[in-house]
């Protein structure tokens with residue numbers, strides 16, 4: 001049975017509208033994806049009938065919400081095949097997940113003179129938290145570079161790892177280049193030297209089956225809103241052996257065991273890292289989004305997204321003066337490009353007038369811009385509800401715009 005894209009599209013109400021008098025073509029999925037009716041309904045059900053702050057009361061509403069929140073954690077655990085729910089922390093998203101590790105792992109394990117390895121293709125969310133921690137602890141960032149086609153130079157890793165290295169933090173899939181990094185191999189190489197690995201999975205979890213036990217990663221961070229759930233909810237997977245040794249990130253309610261003015265003891269995992277009221281309705285919606293996508297055939301979705309990427313790539317290559325950044329053999333559905341003589345913001349604005357939503361700018365990846373010596377890029381990124389017809393309309397629009405300049 002093939003994937004019925006029109007049936008899938010029917011589940012996403014937002015797609016069925018006109019923008020500037022044209023049918024919306026939504027190609028900004030790497031920034032955020034849209035939500036199916038099933039996720040919206042699940043969240044609404046809790047907002048309309050079942051809302052009660054979790055873990056803190058004996059009443060019906062709070063009990064129902066608590067049960068659904070903890071069930072959602074189990075659905076997320078199963079999704080990434082974590083060994084136990086205690087290793088699945090709800091956060092506000094990938095950014096908070098990485099800040100949590102940079103802060104708490106840093107406090108526990110990083111000292112003056114130590115080194116943290118990150119890659120040149122990281123999103124700012126996997127650079128700045130490490131820099132902030134390094135500044136506090138007197139440690140240093142070391143960068144694993146990529147080649148001009150957007151492939152990490154992983155052979156350099158063995159040289160970059162020294163006896164001062166404390167952690168490797170690397171993206172699964174680049175949000176600017178689309179490169180799918182060989183994270184299993186990176187983890188393996190780092191582990192041979194006893195270096196733990198954090199994987200930024202913001203663009204990986206939406207497109208690939210994640211088995212954290214098989215990968216043996218130490219941390220894996222991802223966001224709900226990039227995989228058909230709401231904003232403000234995400235996950236940090238962490239191995240118990242690290243989480244147990246790391247101090248809490250935020251202090252407040254729920255993360256404590258006993259508070260006195262002289263001393264506070266902390267709650268068990270995962271609550272030690274979930275201070276305050278979490279976005280529990282978002283977590284419940286996140287589980288509904290996971291149910292939604294796992295009910296579809298993942299190999300067919302993958303096949304569909306690969307087809308969209310290769311169709312778009314071969315069409316765009318026909319446009320004279322168009323440069324694609326990132327041509328790794330294994331890419332997710334992301335194409336970043338520029339057209340010579342056309343400012344990316346003009347391109348984005350004019351495409352918007354034709355109902356086509358793309359991203360323009362620095363893509364939260366300044367070092368990638370610097371690598372290619374450009375100020376900005378245009379990025380089109382695809383999701384399961386996009387179609388070949390939309391790719392063709394996009395191509396035609398670009399050809400028309402190119403002719404205008």
Ligand code: PMP
Nearest residue numbers: 093094095123125175202203223
């Ligand atoms: N890492 C990558 C690779 C991303 O693409 C993004 C989002 N653009 C983030 C981290 C940050 O995710 P969030 O804004 O959901 O915290």
